[in-house]
Amino acid sequence: MAHWLRFETDGREGFGTLGGSEIAVHRGDMFGDPEPTGETLLLDEVRLLTPCAPGKIVALWNNFHALSQKLGVGTPDDPLYLLKASSCALPPGGTVRRPESYSGRIAYEGELGIVIGRSCRDATAAGAQSAIFGYTCVNDITAADLIQKDPTFPQWARAKSFDGFGPFGPVIATDIDPAALVVRTVLNGEERQNYPISDMIFPAAELVRRLSQDMTLHPGDLVCCGTSLGVGTMKAPENAVEIIIDGIGTLATRFLQ
Template sequence: MQQLQQRWVRFARAGKTGFGALDGKHVREHRGDMFAAPEPTGSVFALDELRLLTPTQPSKVIALWNNFHALGEKLQLPVPAEPLYLLKAPNSFLAAGEPIRKPLCEGKVVFEGELGIVIGKTCTAVPEAQALDHVFGYTCANDVTVADILHRDASFAQWARAKGFDTFCPMGPAVATGLDPASLTVTTLLDGAARQHYPISDMRFSVAQLVSLISLDMTLHPGDVILCGTSVGVGSMKPGNLVEVEINGIGRLSNRFGDG
């Protein structure tokens, strides 16, 4: 059965948190479980009256490396035999509109506009043919990284540290359902200028393959997010820069760097 196309957001209002479906410039509040037949409350709020939260509350965010042909070929990286990934720390999760903090350490900080897969049903060792049944929808993400830290120590690649600083995983503004991921395009803008523009169809591992193969290693829970990796055009940020990740059908994730 084809999934209904909707965009869901989590929000804070009057000291309380909630979630609902986007309807133009308004949010129709729902109750229950976003991932399991939520019910409308009848309340409708203006979007500009709400403070958006991260679109889900994931137990983990999994970030892919070397998952796009264009970037892999540019860096002369072979196609991996299996997905290469790391985990982003929970302290890095950040909502749309919130500032990305400048780390206290020195080093180049780079943006990586990415598509996020949002899990909707718990899955362990799910077959590839059934993997999409466990996907709730998709969101925009920015896999922020202190690039200079990665290979600072020749004996150990510091992926978790380089990508795990506070606020280094902006996600949002919404989770969109009913989309064909192969039809999506990621655009990343730095102060309004496009720096990345690439198709999700260029992925080395498809959405179904990623969900299936990663679920062989660890159980995926509703709300968990898999960042699909990035492509060419990654660049550095300076304090004050506005970084925006836009994906057709989902929306635009906007965060300013260095204001926190």
């Protein structure tokens, strides 16, 4: 297993692997054939960036049996998804502020994220699996009252694409079994979500295979796997949200009203 990240220090951007409190700096292409430079940096001496720069962010809806049963919406025949603007991406440790144009409810959604490592189109099952570079933590923030504000057109993309509404990181974990993972969301010190990835309706590789039938997936693209029970709104003037996936890490974000 490796934990890949991107960072900024002394006006330069770089990437590497995290081991304890040290970053082994690499050169080249994270998704190609990266080479270690021999340089190491201390984690607390750099500013973390999002661990990749997605060309597109695909976000799933109704992809967990438990939440599907609670909502009474049934199991979909195909993955149900939307595209979030890539400009909503926010690095780990970042601060999200309420959009000035919106005064309604804003929800957290702790999720597993799939990071694509090689281009794929109409992938086979094996091809989809090999196209997955690794996994990360996602907080799919949502302006909940916008979705059905106009009864003639559900506004999913708008509700999820405000600047800062796509925090993910802190790393991309490779060579890890997603079905063994558990997503936890902690809001202001209180655990709100705790659910197994094994409950997904469309598992990770199957999601990639199905999505590749609709669009070409490119290295760095991010697939947010959807969420399960425990989604809620952030009501305090200042909110600390942690998405915790053992084996990957903790994505910490502040939300200010």
